Amino acid sequence: xxxxxxxxxxxxxxxxxxxxxxxxxxxxxxxxxxxxxxxxxxxxxxxxxxxxxxxxxxxxxxxxxxxxxxxxxxxxxxxxxxxxxxxxxxxxxxxxxxxxxxxxxxxxxxxxxxxxxxxxxxxxxxxxxxxxxxxxxxxxxxxxxxxxxxxxxxxxxxxxxxxxxxxxxxxxxxxxxxxxxxxxxxxxxxxxxxxxxxxxxxxxxxxxxxxxxxxxxxxxxxxxxxxxxxxxxxxxxxxxxxxxxxxxxxxxxxxxxxxxxxxxxxxxxxxxxxxxxxxx
Amino acid sequence: xxxxxxxxxxxxxxxxxxxxxxxxxxxxxxxxxxxxxxxxxxxxxxxxxxxxxxxxxxxxxxxxxxxxxxxxxxxxxxxxxxxxxxxxxxxxxxxxxxxxxxxxxxxxxxxxxxxxxxxxxxxxxxxxxxxxxxxxxxxxxxxxxxxxxxxxxxxxxxxxxxxxxxxxxxxxxxxxxxxxxxxxxxxxxxxxxxxxxxxxxxxxxxxxxxxxxxxxxxxxxxxxxxxxxxxxxxxxxxxxxxxxxxxxxxxxxxxxxxxxxxx
Amino acid sequence: xxxxxxxxxxxxxxxxxxxxxxxxxxxxxxxxxxxxxxxxxxxxxxxxxxxxxxxxxxxxxxxxxxxxxxxxxxxxxxxxxxxxxxxxxxxxxxxxxxxxxxxxxxxxxxxxxxxxxxxxxxxxxxxxxxxxxxxxxxxxxxxxxxxxxxxxxxxxxxxxxxxxxxxxxxxxxxxxxxxxxxxxxxxxxxxxxxxxxxxxxxxxxxxxxxxxxxxxxxxxxxxxxxxxxxxxxxxxxxxxxxxxxxxxxxxxxxxxxxxxxxxxxx
Numbered sequence: 001x002x003x004x005x006x007x008x009x010x011x012x013x014x015x016x017x018x019x020x021x022x023x024x025x026x027x028x029x030x031x032x033x034x035x036x037x038x039x040x041x042x043x044x045x046x047x048x049x050x051x052x053x054x055x056x057x058x059x060x061x062x063x064x065x066x067x068x069x070x071x072x073x074x075x076x077x078x079x080x081x082x083x084x085x086x087x088x089x090x091x092x093x094x095x096x097x098x099x100x101x102x103x104x105x106x107x108x109x110x111x112x113x114x115x116x117x118x119x120x121x122x123x124x125x126x127x128x129x130x131x132x133x134x135x136x137x138x139x140x141x142x143x144x145x146x147x148x149x150x151x152x153x154x155x156x157x158x159x160x161x162x163x164x165x166x167x168x169x170x171x172x173x174x175x176x177x178x179x180x181x182x183x184x185x186x187x188x189x190x191x192x193x194x195x196x197x198x199x200x201x202x203x204x205x206x207x208x209x210x211x212x213x214x215x216x217x218x219x220x221x222x223x224x225x226x227x228x229x230x231x232x233x234x235x236x237x238x239x240x241x242x243x244x245x246x247x248x249x250x251x252x253x254x255x256x257x258x259x260x261x262x263x264x265x266x267x268x269x270x271x272x273x274x275x276x277x278x279x280x
Numbered sequence: 281x282x283x284x285x286x287x288x289x290x291x292x293x294x295x296x297x298x299x300x301x302x303x304x305x306x307x308x309x310x311x312x313x314x315x316x317x318x319x320x321x322x323x324x325x326x327x328x329x330x331x332x333x334x335x336x337x338x339x340x341x342x343x344x345x346x347x348x349x350x351x352x353x354x355x356x357x358x359x360x361x362x363x364x365x366x367x368x369x370x371x372x373x374x375x376x377x378x379x380x381x382x383x384x385x386x387x388x389x390x391x392x393x394x395x396x397x398x399x400x401x402x403x404x405x406x407x408x409x410x411x412x413x414x415x416x417x418x419x420x421x422x423x424x425x426x427x428x429x430x431x432x433x434x435x436x437x438x439x440x441x442x443x444x445x446x447x448x449x450x451x452x453x454x455x456x457x458x459x460x461x462x463x464x465x466x467x468x469x470x471x472x473x474x475x476x477x478x479x480x481x482x483x484x485x486x487x488x489x490x491x492x493x494x495x496x497x498x499x500x501x502x503x504x505x506x507x508x509x510x511x512x513x514x515x516x517x518x519x520x521x522x523x524x525x526x527x528x529x530x531x532x533x534x535x536x537x538x539x540x541x542x543x
Numbered sequence: 544x545x546x547x548x549x550x551x552x553x554x555x556x557x558x559x560x561x562x563x564x565x566x567x568x569x570x571x572x573x574x575x576x577x578x579x580x581x582x583x584x585x586x587x588x589x590x591x592x593x594x595x596x597x598x599x600x601x602x603x604x605x606x607x608x609x610x611x612x613x614x615x616x617x618x619x620x621x622x623x624x625x626x627x628x629x630x631x632x633x634x635x636x637x638x639x640x641x642x643x644x645x646x647x648x649x650x651x652x653x654x655x656x657x658x659x660x661x662x663x664x665x666x667x668x669x670x671x672x673x674x675x676x677x678x679x680x681x682x683x684x685x686x687x688x689x690x691x692x693x694x695x696x697x698x699x700x701x702x703x704x705x706x707x708x709x710x711x712x713x714x715x716x717x718x719x720x721x722x723x724x725x726x727x728x729x730x731x732x733x734x735x736x737x738x739x740x741x742x743x744x745x746x747x748x749x750x751x752x753x754x755x756x757x758x759x760x761x762x763x764x765x766x767x768x769x770x771x772x773x774x775x776x777x778x779x780x781x782x783x784x785x786x787x788x789x790x791x792x793x794x795x796x797x798x799x800x801x802x803x804x805x806x807x808x809x
Contacts, residue, residue: 058716085722096717100735104286109731113722120723121730123288130286147289162717169721312622316688322681330679358578365572400794402758404670405787408775413594415587418579492670495761499582502671506762509674517675521667528666 007067008034008205009055009173014064016050016229024050026229027064034172037199037206039216039237042226043249048209051226052175055207056088057081069172086113089166091195093178095158097150097165104146106161107133110168129168136164140194156187160194167198174199174206181211188212192219213245333514340522341515345508349520352501353527355418356490359500363422363490364483367429374430375437376463382441391434398431403489407498418499425486425493432485436478440471480535487531491524598780605784613770613789619684620766620793623759624752627691632745634692635699642700643707645715646733657700664697669755673764687764691752698748706740707733742808750801757790 009032016025024047032038040048053059055066057073066073073084089110097106111129112120119125125133137143140160145153150161159179166174176195180188192208196219199206210216216223217237225233225240225248233244242254292298342349377383377391403424410420410427444467452466494502501520508517553561640646642657672693676686710733718732760768767786774782 056720058720082722082724085720088720090717090720092713092717094713096711096713098714098718098732098735099711100738101731102289105288105731109718109723110721112718112724112727112731115727117724117726117730120727125286131284134284134286146286165717165721175720308625312626315619315622316626316684318683318685319681323685326679326681333675333679354578355582358575361571361575362579365568365575400791401787402754404758404761405771405790408771409598412598413591415584417583419583419588422579488666488668492668495670495674499579505671506674509678512678521671524671525663525666529662532662 006033007031008069009207010065010067011051011055012065012067014051014054014066015062016047016054016059017062024229025054025061028226028229028231030224030231030234032173032205032207034205035199035203036221037196037208037219038222038224039220040207040209040224040226041211041213041216041248045228046226047229048226049177050229052090052177052207052209055175056085056090058090082113086169087172089169089171089174091159091162091166091174091176091179093181095155095162095182097158097161099149099151101150102146103137103142103148103150103153103161104133106150107137107164107168110165113169132168133164136167137161139198140164155183156191159183159187159191163191163195163198167202171204174204174208176206176208178209178211180215188215189218213240329512329514333518336514336518337522339515340519341513342519342523345504345513345516345519348504348507349501349516349523352494352504352520353523356487356494356500356502357527359418359421359425359490360483360487363425364429364479364486366422367426367482367486368433368479370426371430371433371437375434375441378434378438379441380438381444381446382467391438395431395435395438398427399435403428404493404496407493407496411497416497416499421490421493421498421500424498425489428489429482429486432482433475433478437471437475440474441467444470477535477539480531480538484528484531484535488524488528601778601780602784604781605788606779606781607785609782609785610789613767613786616760616767616770617789617793620756620768621753623684623687623691623756623764623766624749624797627688627756628695628745628749628752630688630692631695631748632699635696635703636741638696638700639703639707640729642704645710645712646707646729657704661697661700661704664693664695665701666697667694669694669752670759670762673759674762677763682763682765684765687756687759687766690759690764691756694755695748695752698751699744702744703737703741706737706744710736739808743805746801746804746808750797753797754794757793 009030011028011030014025014028014030015023017023028047028051040051042048050059054061055073057066061074064074068084068087071084073081076084098109101109105123108123108125108129111125114129115125134143134146137146140163142157142160142164145157145161150158153161162179174195179195180191183191192215195206195208198204208216208220217240220237223233223235223237223240224231225244227248232247233240245254246252290298292301374391374394377387378395380388383391406427407420407424410423414420414423448470449462449466452462457465490500490502491505492502494500494504495506497503501524505517505520508514508520551558638657638660641648641653642661644650644654647654647657669690672690673686676690676693680686680689714736715728715732718728723731756766756768758768758771760766760770761772763769767790771783771786774780774786
């Protein structure tokens with residue numbers, strides 16, 4: 001695969017086999033230009049979460065290359081990995097805020113990669129970072145929440161904090177893992193809209209894992225379908241017809257009903273489980 | 281836009297209270313540390329002994345006092361088993377009586393009183409009293425450990441019983457069961473697994489305690505250990521401590537196996 | 544005629560195991576009791592009730608005036624418990640991080656070592672530590688403080704490392720994903736999650752340490768136990784009662800305080 005200058009992120013032959021023997025990714029290759037929002041769809045266990053986590057190496061890929069502006073993240077030593085992770089903001093399904101810290105501390109923790117240990121431990125963040133954090137909180141609609149504790153917020157508010165934390169890293173790309181899976185339908189749309197608006201404002205690329213096909217079609221510029229660790233579709237949302245959905249998800253009457261939100265709620269637990277196994 | 285200042289909110293919001301507490305803590309620490317009287321001469325002298333003791337772990341002497349060690353350990357173990365069995369047997373009625381959802385008020389108060397009494401005093405203090413009553417020897421130790429076991433087991437049993445699912449008891453009562461039948465079919469199945477685990481745990485604690493109450497003459501390995509220290513026979517002391525650690529580790533492993541099998 | 548269906552709670556083998564278990568238990572108890580009984584002078588036990596009544600009559604009334612000489616030992620006892628807890632805490636926290644599966648720097652080396660420290664500290668009663676330290680450091684508070692600290696390491700270390708292993712891993716992942724270093728992950732993702740547990744465990748151990756430091760004096764390691772041993776040795780029972788009352792009051796007060804503090808934390 002030829003790497004061109006305007007490709008932000010290129011995945012080459014990316015594979016992941018967990019110690020349990022599960023092959024979560026099989027030889028995945030993908031290129032993402034700067035500024036493009038790509039939605040990753042596929043059934044539970046298709047490897048969506050693994051793919052996103054292989055990019056910033058929260059999960060170590062077994063084989064393949066992850067080129068961020070031409071630099072292979074998969075081969076970086078620890079210090080290089082830290083610098084690469086600063087350039088990739090991550091947003092999580094269950095928000096993954098540090099519950100007992102305040103909103104402000106959660107947002108500022110996005111700057112940890114830029115700070116030395118003592119400064120961050122004594123909470124002496126540079127004035128610029130603090131100003132940026134206030135501005136971002138304002139932007140995601142949480143002005144005035146700075147000193148609230150994270151566990152006092154609602155789901156939608158927590159995810160907004162998660163977004164601010166990812167953005168304060170000044171990333172070039174956002175890795176977004178099921179951002180709406182724990183939210184109600186209305187909040188889901190608001191959050192997706194916010195993420196896409198911010199990507200447009202700041203010229204960010206994004207890979208978004210998502211269960212909700214309708215939501216994906218509504219917001220994506222490009223959709224990638226994953227099934228059993230392999231890419232089975234890659235194209236614009238308009239091309240996503242019933243036959244393609246069948247290829248991704250298997251046989252189902254796609255015209256009869258829109259995907260319901262209840263499905264979302266109970267279809268997601270496979271990935272955390274796998275992660276736990278990978279860590280064990 | 282001007283930079284807004286931000287600092288993490290303090291744990292205690294009221295600044296006077298915060299500073300007052302910090303000051304009080306600092307003052308207390310200062311007073312406490314200055315109350316330690318240390319004879320540095322003695323410490324320096326002792327450090328050699330300390331080094332000798334640490335070194336003796338490398339070559340523990342099981343042999344020269346093996347007779348005493350063996351006797352002490354066997355005595356500790358027999359005290360532990362006897363005291364745990366007696367203690368649990370006595371703890372069961374006390375625990376039943378101390379459960380608010382089963383016992384009438386006077387029985388409840390009495391049993392809670394027994395538990396509080398047993399839990400307040402250190403085993404070694406109880407041992408002093410029992411030695412005064414029964415004379416030196418392991419019987420005083422058994423009495424001490426059994427008494428401590430009553431408080432420990434009865435309290436946890438009572439709490440477990442108070443936490444049981446009342447619907448299950450109701451269901452058994454609805455079949456026309458008598459009070460003992462309710463206990464056996466409605467209560468026991470709910471508290472049994474944890475009780476067995478706790479009993480094994482208490483066995484473990486009793487062994488550890490049996491190693492110290494010998495200091496005041498209540499039998500067990502503690503007396504042997506105390507003698508070894510008094511005579512500066514560190515090799516023997518190290519051997520005894522190693523035996524204790526080995527037995528504790530063994531029983532801890534055993535209790536983890538038992539608890540896992542029960543779940 | 545059809546056979547009557549048989550139902551048993553346990554099958555034959557399970558039933559056998561249960562019976563064998565009971566028999567082994569009873570034999571063990573019989574052996575233990577015989578060993579204890581052989582080493583007991585039953586003549587003395589026979590008049591135990593006389594001894595007890597005699598002791599009780601000597602113990603009351605307590606010698607209230609003795610209290611004025613107990614304030615200083617009580618203050619020492621409190622200091623032994625507090626300083627010992629703090630010292631133990633300072634050592635136990637790093638040990639716990641070395642012992643927890645998800646924070647240890649090396650599973651092959653650091654973790655087993657940390658677990659060994661925890662197990663040895665837990666196996667040995669603080670009185671044994673005190674006996675040992677009195678021979679090394681000489682009698683006095685210092686030996687008591689170090690003894691309490693050594694015993695606390697295992698207790699705090701064990702409970703803390705279990706708490707560390709139970710933290711939410713996604714919060715840790717989120718902080719890792721920002722490019723934070725290992726130490727920053729520790730202070731920003733792990734520490735906030737285990738802080739309440741650590742505070743609760745420390746206060747709980749402090750409460751236990753107050754009880755334990757009341758008896759350390761029996762082996763010469765300072766605190767009110769010294770007075771207790773002296774009074775017991777000269778059979779000054781009214782003083783012993785006074786000491787018991789002082790200990791009881793201290794223990795009740797510390798229990799009340801620790802319950803208050805733990806309640807405030809949670």
